[in-house]
Amino acid sequence: MVAATDHAGAASAHNERSVATVESRSPGEPIMAIISLRDQRITVYDAHGWIARAPVSSGQKGRETPAGIFSVIEKEAEHYSNLYDDAYMPHMQRITWSGIALHGGPLPGYAASHGCVRMPYDFAANLFDITKLGMRVIVAPVGVEPADITHPALFQPKPGAGALAAARIAEADEAARKADQARLAALAASREAARAMMLVRTTENRKRVLDAQLAGAERAVASAQSAEAKEQAEDAKAKAAAKDTELEEQLAGAKAELQPKLDAAASAREAATAAEAARAAAAQAAREAAQDLEPVSVFISRKTQRLYVRQGFQPVLESPVTIEDPDRPIGTHVFTAMERGGADLRWSVVSLPGGHRDGEAPTRGSRSRNVEPTVTDLVAGKDLGAAKEALDRITIPPDTLDRIAAMASPRSSLIISDEALSAETGKGTEFVVIMSGEPQGGIKFRRHGAETVRYDRPGNRLPSWASPFATPFFRW
Numbered sequence: 001m002v003a004a005t006d007h008a009g010a011a012s013a014h015n016e017r018s019v020a021t022v023e024s025r026s027p028g029e030p031i032m033a034i035i036s037l038r039d040q041r042i043t044v045y046d047a048h049g050w051i052a053r054a055p056v057s058s059g060q061k062g063r064e065t066p067a068g069i070f071s072v073i074e075k076e077a078e079h080y081s082n083l084y085d086d087a088y089m090p091h092m093q094r095i096t097w098s099g100i101a102l103h104g105g106p107l108p109g110y111a112a113s114h115g116c117v118r119m120p121y122d123f124a125a126n127l128f129d130i131t132k133l134g135m136r137v138i139v140a141p142v143g144v145e146p147a148d149i150t151h152p153a154l155f156q157p158k159p160g161a162g163a164l165a166a167a168r169i170a171e172a173d174e175a176a177r178k179a180d181q182a183r184l185a186a187l188a189a190s191r192e193a194a195r196a197m198m199l200v201r202t203t204e205n206r207k208r209v210l211d212a213q214l215a216g217a218e219r220a221v222a223s224a225q226s227a228e229a230k231e232q233a234e235d236a237k238a239k240a241a242a243k244d245t246e247l248e249e250q251l252a253g254a255k256a257e258l259q260p261k262l263d264a265a266a267s268a269r270e271a272a273t274a275a276e277a278a279r280a281a282a283a284q285a286a287r288e289a290a291q292d293l294e295p296v297s298v299f300i301s302r303k304t305q306r307l308y309v310r311q312g313f314q315p316v317l318e319s320p321v322t323i324e325d326p327d328r329p330i331g332t333h334v335f336t337a338m339e340r341g342g343a344d345l346r347w348s349v350v351s352l353p354g355g356h357r358d359g360e361a362p363t364r365g366s367r368s369r370n371v372e373p374t375v376t377d378l379v380a381g382k383d384l385g386a387a388k389e390a391l392d393r394i395t396i397p398p399d400t401l402d403r404i405a406a407m408a409s410p411r412s413s414l415i416i417s418d419e420a421l422s423a424e425t426g427k428g429t430e431f432v433v434i435m436s437g438e439p440q441g442g443i444k445f446r447r448h449g450a451e452t453v454r455y456d457r458p459g460n461r462l463p464s465w466a467s468p469f470a471t472p473f474f475r476w
Contacts, residue, residue, distance in 0.1 A: 019054040019123050027051040030127070031411060032136040032336060033102075034350065035117055036143040037067060040110070042102075042119060044127065045146060047339040047346075047410075054123040057107045058139075059115040064439035066115075067352070068422065069334055069415055070095035070137040071430035072102075073313070077128060079103065090121065091128035095137050096424045096432060100443060102127075102137070115442020134295065134313070134430060136413060138334060138350055141438055146336065146348035149384050153391040154335060154347045155298075155401075155408040168286040175275070175282035182268070182275035189261070189268035196258040203254050207247040214240040295337075295411035298404060299431040300394060302330045303420040307396060311407060313428050319400040324393040332433065333387045335414040345408060349387045352435065390416045 028046035059065040079092035105118030217237035224230035424432035
């Protein structure tokens with residue numbers, strides 16, 4: 001682990017804050033980011049542990065960043081707020097459509113924003129470069145971290161799902177190759193038929209001209225006044241008749257060759273049409289097989305006694321579930337499929353506590369980022385008993401369980417909570433769960449004027465340019 005200093009370019013010494021990163025291994029793709037409101041810190045995790053952490057500045061008192069479960073739903077490298085005096089929010093990663101986001105900004109050393117989570121400028125830029133839409137963002141009242149967990153209720157993919165997708169992709173590639181071949185064959189057959197048709201038409205035109213000449217010769221014979229003239233006319237008529245017979249034979253031969261070529265062209269067009277339909281069907285099957293490997297999110301609410309499934313920000317299914325002792329709290333737990341461990345998925349869990357010890361987020365002048373983790377933190381992050389008990393209490397209908405298992409893949413998640421889905425869950429989002437026992441000033445304030453919030457970049461802004469000194473290598 002190495003510590004470095006992030007320079008935000010601001011005058012205040014508070015803007016120079018420590019950023020830590022793991023250098024003992026190459027960082028993988030970020031799977032989740034956990035923000036501790038009490039510690040004013042963000043920690044980013046890949047499948048093997050934390051890879052980077054940095055200080056943050058969350059929402060000030062009255063506009064607190066809401067604790068809960070979110071995901072990145074939009075990214076914009078250069079963003080200006082139309083709600084807060086055109087404020088510059090570089091490397092913005094939105095987690096609610098009402099305006100809560102992660103972005104670079106000044107860090108005074110305490111919670112000072114209007115609800116967003118400010119990060120050191122360089123850290124925000126590096127995080128922006130490697131994250132993807134859908135990355136899980138957990139905003140916790142205190143310090144929590146993922147812990148490995150095994151339980152028979154955690155979804156495991158059906159054997160051969162990856163092989164099936166690979167087979168469908170191979171079939172789609174082969175169908176595309178055959179469709180290309182059939183299309184080229186149809187074009188070649190059409191060209192041959194066109195040549196044959198042109199020969200027929202040319203021969204017919206020549207014969208019409210010769211027929212006219214023959215008719216003229218016949219009239220000349222009939223109107224001849226002398227034996228010599230008649231002889232000459234009959235000689236011309238004989239020559240025209242001979243050429244007419246020859247053209248008649250040529251025309252018959254051209255027509256005989258034309259029909260098979262027309263038939264071949266029609267057959268080739270039908271084959272090309274069928275091959276294109278097969279290509280489209282194989283491509284659709286490959287897309288569906290690949291989509292089945294996309295991460296799936298499952299949310300189970302004790303409050304509604306229902307299970308919800310989303311994939312690619314789209315609702316997939318909804319089903320009732322049975323929760324043992326439904327009047328007893330079950331907690332809020334985020335289970336994440338980190339990676340495949342052989343044929344099975346390896347899962348982790350983050351369990352969220354009910355709130356801060358003092359019931360509030362850090363305020364101006366707080367030095368909570370220097371506070372050592374408490375027993376409460378360790379229980380929240382490491383004690384698997386509550387998480388396993390939550391899994392034990394839930395019974396999912398077998399048909400629903402089979403459908404979910406068919407879609408399970410790395411980065412899939414299962415969220416169990418006492419809470420219902422937040423109203424922030426909607427079109428173009430993952431599940432959003434907001435902790436009802438925590439301050440929500442930042443999001444309540446935004447909801448009041450949500451319809452007036454615009455996120456379009458002002459047209460009079462100068463474009464931003466990438467630094468010529470930028471490095472292609474990952475570095476925090």
